[in-house]
Amino acid sequence: MGKKKIKRVVVKVGTSTLVQKNGQVNLPVIDNLAFTLSAINNLGLEVILVSSGAMGVGLESLGLKQRPAAIEEQQALSSVGQLELMRIYSQRFMNYQTMISQVLLTRDVLHYPVSRQHVLNTIEVLMKKRIIPIINENDTVSVDELDHHTTFSDNDELSALVATKIDADLLIILSDVDALYTADPHRDPNAKPIHNLDHVTSTIEAGAAGTSTRFGTGGMITKLRAAKTMMEADRQMVLCNGRDPRIIMDVLKGKQVGTHFGAEGIANSLKEE
Numbered sequence: 001m002g003k004k005k006i007k008r009v010v011v012k013v014g015t016s017t018l019v020q021k022n023g024q025v026n027l028p029v030i031d032n033l034a035f036t037l038s039a040i041n042n043l044g045l046e047v048i049l050v051s052s053g054a055m056g057v058g059l060e061s062l063g064l065k066q067r068p069a070a071i072e073e074q075q076a077l078s079s080v081g082q083l084e085l086m087r088i089y090s091q092r093f094m095n096y097q098t099m100i101s102q103v104l105l106t107r108d109v110l111h112y113p114v115s116r117q118h119v120l121n122t123i124e125v126l127m128k129k130r131i132i133p134i135i136n137e138n139d140t141v142s143v144d145e146l147d148h149h150t151t152f153s154d155n156d157e158l159s160a161l162v163a164t165k166i167d168a169d170l171l172i173i174l175s176d177v178d179a180l181y182t183a184d185p186h187r188d189p190n191a192k193p194i195h196n197l198d199h200v201t202s203t204i205e206a207g208a209a210g211t212s213t214r215f216g217t218g219g220m221i222t223k224l225r226a227a228k229t230m231m232e233a234d235r236q237m238v239l240c241n242g243r244d245p246r247i248i249m250d251v252l253k254g255k256q257v258g259t260h261f262g263a264e265g266i267a268n269s270l271k272e273e
């Protein structure tokens, strides 16, 4: 199996990593994420961050214990939380002298060729200037991922779509589990981690459940969809635990962590030429 040097990487971080179980924003994790992505950016890799957390952070800002049921209430919550989330990112990345930008997307924007091209052009300019784009779904105008009765769309799928469109070699999904397991490890004590996959079988799909966390959406079902999108486009994906975001360095060094999806392997991409 050949190994590929990664030049452009999309990192997706989920709410379960950004917000602690007690509802507090996980500031040490965000700080470490900013440190790691800044270091990688300084080494010359092109980095795009897809970050969830607007609603999770909004809940804390507004002192709420759980997501409101009404869609417009969730959207209002997200618009408060997105600002606070970006304030935190901005502050932490600034500590590492890295510029960031905010890009809010909806699925239709990526479907229509003209609007898609505008998004891609913007991201290309940001990359050239070594500014890290931080992408989230524009919750105020998008209802797909907010409706808990459907798992049609969420940031896992958004990140895979973005990664394929901007020609990224690798998507790293940071979550609150060490890997993809044969069943939900939070529910099944006999679940076993899976280290490598070059295609998603129906048995694997049957073992993937929705989220069991209070704030996340999609669970493993949408992460497997993201893996399929990446592999169909001949790209790689790694799912690993975001508890310590410095794990991204290990992935980019080609170490075996979490679950690797794809036929190729990852060469040490942090080695200076």
Ligand SMILES: Nc1ncnc2c1ncn2[C@@H]1O[C@H](COP(=O)(O)OP(=O)(O)O)[C@@H](O)[C@H]1O
Binding pocket: 013, 014, 015, 016, 017, 052, 174, 175, 176, 177, 179, 180, 181, 182, 183, 184, 185, 186, 207, 208, 209, 210, 211, 212, 213, 215, 216, 217, 218, 219, 220, 221
């Ligand atoms: N087969 C599986 N392997 C690993 N995790 C699984 C599996 N099936 C369901 N899950 C659940 O998916 C959750 C992660 O998804 P989610 O809560 O949406 O996180 P995030 O906020 O990181 O997107 C895990 O906490 C786990 O309980």
Ligand SMILES: N[C@@H](CCC(=O)OP(=O)(O)O)C(=O)O
Binding pocket: 013, 014, 015, 016, 051, 052, 053, 054, 055, 056, 078, 136, 137, 139, 145, 154, 155, 156, 215, 216, 217, 218, 219
């Ligand atoms: N746009 C939403 C993202 C929801 C979502 O996809 O959450 P997650 O399953 O934690 O990646 C937010 O920022 O809260």
